[in-house]
Amino acid sequence: MKCLLTFSILFFTTLFFGQNDKIEQPAMFFDSKLVSSASMQSIDPNEIESVNVIKKDTTINGVLYHGQLYISSKNPKKYDFISLEQIKSEFTKIKSNDVIYMVNGAFIKDNIDTFKLDRNYILEFEITNSEAFYNLRKSNTKFDIINILGKTKENLENKNKILLRGHEAIGIK
Structure with a gap:
């Protein structure tokens, strides 16, 4: 009886902790170009003309996608998609990998x-080297961080802010 109880507890804990919570993503094609689901954040929903869903698993570049999602825009020539490697080579002087x-x-x-x-979504770039961090200055690991700021409402508001600095405090004589 003790063996049966031990086996059942071991079996149920294995089932409980062995659950796979991996989200299965479809292959997303925007105007016939493969993009990630995170890339769709820069697309205005009002510019989408149609969405077609195909429930067929497919493998692209060794990655298994569960389904296909084809999204067509109203003006396909408006969007000029570039990869992160293209952004690094075209807009920065970073040569390291x-x-x-x-x-x-x-x-x-x-x-x-x-x-x-x-390409039209990009507002500006912020490039930070690992040597800018105090704790990483003595480390042998060197890397760069490229922060791409998009044309979101918050970024556009921050870009248009003007900070006034002076020698006198305002309102105090």
Whole structure:
């Protein structure tokens, strides 16, 4: 009886902790170009003309996608998607391979190869070297962080703010 109870507890804990919470993503095609789901954040929903869903699993570049999602825009020539590697080579002087990408302050952790941004969505770049961090100055690990700021409402408001600095305090004589 003791053996049966031990076996059943072991079996149920294995089932409980062995659950796979992996989210299965479809392959997303925007105007016939493979993009990641995070790339769709820069697309205005009012510019989408149609969405077609195909429930067929497909493998692209060794990655298994569960379904296909084809999105067509109203004006396909409006969007000019570029990859993160193209952004690094065209807009920065970084030659090292160790780069961490961020978009609007959020790290890009997955789908770096398929992550693409619309060239018209990019507002500016913030490039930070690992030597800017005090704790990493003596480290042998050297990398760059590229933060891509998009044309969001908050970023546009911050870009248009003007800070006035002077020698006198205002309102005090």
